[in-house]
Amino acid sequence: MGEKQILSGNEAIARGCWEAGCRVAAAYPGTPSSEILENIAAHYRGDIDAQWAGNEKVAVEIALGAAMGGARSIAAMKHVGMNVAADPIFTAAYSGVTGGFVVVSADDPGLHSSQNEQDNRHYAPHAKLIMLEPSDSAECREYVMGAYELSERFDTPVLFRVTTRICHSKSIVEVAGRTDVPVKKYEKRTDKFTMLPVNAKNRHRIREELLMEAEEYANDCPYNRVEESDDAQIGVITSGVSYQYSREVFGEDASYLKLGLTYPLPRRLIKEFASKYERLYVIEENDPYLEDAVRALGFDPVGKDRIPILYELDAQIVREALTGEPADEGYIADTAAPPRPPVMCAGCPHRGFFYTVSKKMDRIVPCGDIGCYTLGASPPFLGMDTTICMGSGLSTIIGFEKALRMQGDGRKPLGMLGDSTFFHTGINSLIDVAVSGANVIAAILDNSITAMTGHQQNPGSGRNIYGEPSPSIDVVSIVRAIGIPEERIRVIDPLDLDAMSRVIDDGIAADGPFVIVTRRPCVLIREVAREYAGMYCEVDADKCVGCRMCMKVACPAIAFRDGKAEVFDRVNCTACGLCEQMCKFGAIAKRGGQGS
Amino acid sequence: MKEFKGVHSILLVGVGGQGTILISKILSAGFMQRGYDVKMSEIHGMSQRGGSVTTQIRYGDKVYSPTIGLGEANVIIAFEKAEALRALPYLKRGGILITDDHEIYPMPVLTGDAVYPYDALEKIEASGTKPIVVKAAGTAEALGNARAQNIVLLGALVTAWNLDDIDWEPLIRQYVPAKAVGINLEAFAVGKGMRSMV
Numbered sequence: 006m007g008e009k010q011i012l013s014g015n016e017a018i019a020r021g022c023w024e025a026g027c028r029v030a031a032a033y034p035g036t037p038s039s040e041i042l043e044n045i046a047a048h049y050r051g052d053i054d055a056q057w058a059g060n061e062k063v064a065v066e067i068a069l070g071a072a073m074g075g076a077r078s079i080a081a082m083k084h085v086g087m088n089v090a091a092d093p094i095f096t097a098a099y100s101g102v103t104g105g106f107v108v109v110s111a112d113d114p115g116l117h118s119s120q121n122e123q124d125n126r127h128y129a130p131h132a133k134l135i136m137l138e139p140s141d142s143a144e145c146r147e148y149v150m151g152a153y154e155l156s157e158r159f160d161t162p163v164l165f166r167v168t169t170r171i172c173h174s175k176s177i178v179e180v181a182g183r184t185d186v187p188v189k190k191y192e193k194r195t196d197k198f199t200m201l202p203v204n205a206k207n208r209h210r211i212r213e214e215l216l217m218e219a220e221e222y223a224n225d226c227p228y229n230r231v232e233e234s235d236d237a238q239i240g241v242i243t244s245g246v247s248y249q250y251s252r253e254v255f256g257e258d259a260s261y262l263k264l265g266l267t268y269p270l271p272r273r274l275i276k277e278f279a280s281k282y283e284r285l286y287v288i289e290e291n292d293p294y295l296e297d298a299v300r301a302l303g304f305d306p307v308g309k310d311r312i313p314i315l316y317e318l319d320a321q322i323v324r325e326a327l328t329g330e331p332a333d334e335g336y337i338a339d340t341a342a343p344p345r346p347p348v349m350c351a352g353c354p355h356r357g358f359f360y361t362v363s364k365k366m367d368r369i370v371p372c373g374d375i376g377c378y379t380l381g382a383s384p385p386f387l388g389m390d391t392t393i394c395m396g397s398g399l400s401t402i403i404g405f406e407k408a409l410r411m412q413g414d415g416r417k418p419l420g421m422l423g424d425s426t427f428f429h430t431g432i433n434s435l436i437d438v439a440v441s442g443a444n445v446i447a448a449i450l451d452n453s454i455t456a457m458t459g460h461q462q463n464p465g466s467g468r469n470i471y472g473e474p475s476p477s478i479d480v481v482s483i484v485r486a487i488g489i490p491e492e493r494i495r496v497i498d499p500l501d502l503d504a505m506s507r508v509i510d511d512g513i514a515a516d517g518p519f520v521i522v523t524r525r526p527c528v529l530i531r532e533v534a535r536e537y538a539g540m541y542c543e544v545d546a547d548k549c550v551g552c553r554m555c556m557k558v559a560c561p562a563i564a565f566r567d568g569k570a571e572v573f574d575r576v577n578c579t580a581c582g583l584c585e586q587m588c589k590f591g592a593i594a595k596r597g598g599q600g601s
Numbered sequence: 602m603k604e605f606k607g608v609h610s611i612l613l614v615g616v617g618g619q620g621t622i623l624i625s626k627i628l629s630a631g632f633m634q635r636g637y638d639v640k641m642s643e644i645h646g647m648s649q650r651g652g653s654v655t656t657q658i659r660y661g662d663k664v665y666s667p668t669i670g671l672g673e674a675n676v677i678i679a680f681e682k683a684e685a686l687r688a689l690p691y692l693k694r695g696g697i698l699i700t701d702d703h704e705i706y707p708m709p710v711l712t713g714d715a716v717y718p719y720d721a722l723e724k725i726e727a728s729g730t731k732p733i734v735v736k737a738a739g740t741a742e743a744l745g746n747a748r749a750q751n752i753v754l755l756g757a758l759v760t761a762w763n764l765d766d767i768d769w770e771p772l773i774r775q776y777v778p779a780k781a782v783g784i785n786l787e788a789f790a791v792g793k794g795m796r797s798m799v
Contacts (some may be wrong), residue, residue, distance in 0.1 A: 011639060068757035115645050141640075141667075173669040174642040231726060246667075253666040321670035333672030335690040336728040343715035345616065345707035347652035380650065385712055457650075561651050564711050576747065590727050591783060 007179040012185045013465065014171040017178050018109060018144040019044035019211040021149030023052060025105075026186025029071035030055040031064040034458040035083030036118035038111035042081055043461070046470045052183060057461055057470050060395070060429040061086035065093050065108060072106035073198055073329035077153050081109040084125045085394060087428070091132070093281065098133045099208035100198050101167030103158035103189050105153035108134070109126035109165045113173050115120070115317030115493045116292045118169075118457075120375060120394065122316070126166055130270030131213050134164040135219055136268035137228060141247045142176040148228065148265060153186075159215045160224075164268070167257060168290065170246045220269035232259065240282025242275065242295055242306070246318075251288045252325070253320040259286075270298050271578040279304045286327060292320050351381050351562035352537065352579030354452055356527035357499040359386040360558050360583070361506050362419065368513050369446070374403060374422035374431070375400030377527075378450050385559050389421075396430030398422035402443045402445040403437060415489050417513055424480060425455035425463040432483060438518045439487045446512035450499070451480050453526040460529065473519035481522055488518045520539055528579050531573035540580035540598040544570045547591035554594060608661035610669040611758075614688040615680030616705045617654050619749040624678075625656040627755060629774050631767040632660040642667035649706070653684060676762050678754050680737070681705050686721040689728060698730055699757050701750065703738035733761055735795045743789055746781060749788035756792020765793075 018041050022030065030053050032042035046055040056429045057300060058064035061082040068080035082090060086227035087110045091426060094108060110128065115117040129136035135155050145167065152163040196204050211420035239259035243251045248263050262278040264270070279285055279299060287296040296308035311316070311326045321332045349356050359381035362371055366387075373389035374380055374397060382389035392400055409416060420438075422431045427449050438447055455461040462468045481496055493515055495508045505523075510557040512519040526533045542563075544555075551568040562574040563584055569591075572578050580595040587593075608612065611628065615621045625641050632639045643656040657669045671690050676697045680684030685700035694699055709715035718724065725732050737753035752773060759765055770786060779787045 011626075011631065011633055011641070044702050169644065170642060170667060173644055175629060176640045176664075177638065177668070234785060249665040251666065319668045320666045321673075332670055333693070333695075335672035335674075335692050336725070336730050337687055338686055338721075338724040338725045338728045339684065340721070342683045342718060342721075343655040343707050343710055345651075345683070345687075346709075347617065347650035348708045377650065384709075384714070432631055539702055559708060559712055561706075561708060561711065565713070575632055 007582045008183040009177055009179055010176045012146070013040065013168055013173055013175045014139070014142050014145045014195040015040035015173070018081075018149050018165070018178055019048065020180055021146035022107070022237040023049040024146070024181055024183050025150040025153045026077050026184050027053055027079055027107075027153070028076040029053070029068060029078040029082070029190065031058045032068040032081040033058050033064050033079075033086055034455050034461040035061075035086050035111070036458050037113060037169040038081045038083045038086070038109060038406045039458045040172070040460060041109060042470065044541055050471065054273065055470050056588050058354065059464055061090040062092060063418050065090040065097075066107075067394055069093055069097050071172045072104050072162075073100070073191075074431050075103040075191045077105040077186055079107045079109065082111070082535065083119065084110055084112040084123050085119060087125055087128060091128070092104070092365045093129075096200050096205070097133045097162050099205050099212055100200055101208070101276045101598075102156055102162065103191060105156035106162045107149060107152045107156060107165050108162050109167065110168065111119065112168045112291075112398045114170075114312055116169055120392065122291060124294060124326070125164075126267060127292065128296045129164050129166070130497040131162075132269065133216060135159055135161055135266070135393060136166055136269050138165040138166050138245045138262070138265055138504070139171060140173070140265070141171070142246055144176045144265065145171065145529065146178050146180065151228065155219075156250045159214065159219050161212070166245070166267075166555065168246055205442050208579060216269050220271065223266045223269055225267055229271050230263055231278055232263060234259040234260050238282070239284045241285060242278065243288040244295060245290070247288045247290055247323075250318055250320045250323045253446035254324045257361065265367040267295070270295075272298075272302060275299060276302055277284060277304070286321055287481045288318075288488060335469075337479045346383060347380060348383075348559070349377065350528055351560050351577040352528035353377070353456055353525070354499045354559065355381060355450060355525065356558055356581075357502055357505055357583055358448070358450060358523055359388040361388065361502060361509055364506070365509055365513070368416055369419040369509070370405060370409065370416050372418055372420045374426050375401060376423040376426055378421065378423055385557065395426050396422065396434050398426070398432035399431050402447065403443045405442055405445050410467040411556065415445065417446060418444040419448060419509070419512070421450060421548070422451065423456070424451040424465045427480060428478065432487075435520070441487055442517055446509070446518060448478055448523065449484070450523050456529065456532055460527070483520065484520050489518055493517060493519045494522070495520070496522045496524055499579050500525060500583060506589060528581075537579035537598075541575040541578035541596055542572045542580050542584055544572055544594045545592045545594070550589050550590055550592075552589070554587045554589060558583045560584060602693065605661070608659050608664050609675045610673050610693075611658040611670050611676045611678065612674040612688060612691050613658070613678045613680070614684040615654055617651050617696055619654070619680045620748060620759055621654055621753070622681060623776060624751045624755045627769065627772045630772050630776070631764070631769060632658070635767050636768050637661055638664045639667050640664045640667040647781070654688065655688070655737045657798040676758065678758055680750065680754065682721045683707070683718055685732065686718055686725060688771040689725055692730060695762055696723065696730070698732040699754065699761055700725075700732050700734055701737040701749070701754065733757065735792065737792065740791055744787055744791070746784045746788075747765040749781070749785050752785045753792035753795070757795045760793045
């Protein structure tokens, strides 16, 4: 018996990788997947070589290179990251591997922290990948170890599909030691790894043959199991976290076909199970992936006709959908709590940028991107008209400028993204801004870190995943290299409101691509936070006239009470000085820190 | 601890950055040590930035679902008053609601677009359950470390929910930063005594 630990799904995946002899790991951070690589780096250094990649495609290619070269490897990403990485993944399914290769897709049903809730199980049949879906942390560990075996046995990348609730839930895992899996000797195999049409044709045939073998395996493997209950009238087919909700609701009143290997689907096993039950339920989150397969086999289960296709499930939703029993009434107060949306932190450098943008909305159309700064779309700034995906902030503006011009709208598109997003795919976008000569403003909000996902290093951070100094890529040098002329580049501190305003005005007045780089590190970076410790702004109540101008920057550290402003949260206030700049009566001053 | 069949559910609610996750780690480790199956679920990501946060812990002989539905929490621990009000529909009939009387104003309140429920505790009581009100944030600040609020609440929970057959102190030592162990043990002791104060 191994040692018992309480691990999140992400921690258990990291643990399983290590135990399985994985040697190379790469990822681009994205909730809910980020902690996989963080844990690999924190706990298994020396055994697994980990690195943040510039984007998910690069991460997959790093890991794939290692796998072709003979080392067991892993690439982890959130669901939308797999779209970015799809190109190498689809062809890697033809070429196969030398050492085992696992691709983790962490989906986000319920959109806790995402721009969509795409169901990446569809990628498995589409890209022809064997897919595993664990239901808790213990299975995360066990399945990822199995994934390496399957990857090598069937010569394929394995899609390891998890969801937010699996990644971020903790449960008990029995752990063991590391198996030393030697790196397989790399041998040149152009027939396998050089995907010229002639070779790819052959590999596609081999893939289809291997998938047929894999389906035979899936019918009788430890990942797909029937849990029979005596006298059960109900048969439930399920996978992932939905299995837990199913058991919670039906207990011993149902029998279960719990599927862990969900591509290729075990059609014989499904047929055997489904034909035994008059009442057949398929319980799954989001799309009817399993249900469609069950229907294709000639059965007519209850599924998405009753269970919502939208958002996350839980036991109550499943119970109400399938049994009609409503949730227990809890206690109901006759007052609702006010909404508490996430906000930019006190001292956040993005605040100065968005306050300024919000003042110029009559002359610009702001196009956004994915990061903390997406919070700038919320009230009171409303400083973002569009948010689609990473990198789009600097490319959508090229088309927007054309469309606005065609309808005689004189506003200028202002695209924005963060430093990490710029490195992710935004550089490509800026190249097209430059070569097309688009009459737009491109803003790069450089806070020196990948903030929203929990402060992962990026190519501009000057540190690697281990916190060690690494080469730092300079954003402004790239902007110059792309060919934006010096007179149309501005590098400024976004907390200087006058300068910020002037720079956007310059951008509006310019003819041709104009780039603004705002530079100020995130206040949550440990060294930065230390620098601000003990610093805060203070309102002189005698001078405060209650005009509420300082409230317009929407800082969570300042409140308006009894007709006066008050910086009530001195712990989180960093004395960034935005409220001080807003005050026309000199009522706000910085306190603490050096020289006071 | 009273023996029980089935599963118990504890819901922790607060505002991003308040340290709900640390005490849920301590609780889960304690329950595991005691031989229970445990699941804990928390959602982090965007909500870290000052939004509402919840952590769910379920323990018992065998736990399937990691989440707690409406009317299913045996205990709710609220780190903030308005969050207690928000979480109230999750409290099981006859369950225990422990809440700090601490107030953190959401952005819509700060900008004047929404009103803070200063009377949240009275409203909760009027709904039919008497909350256990703990001045955890105030106590922690008085002890010299505002971050120890969570451990004061842990102490209050241990008393209110009869969890004193688990040895919590070694777990607190293990999970809080080394230099803060003293203050946190003090905070725990004060929290344990707090039921009598309400």
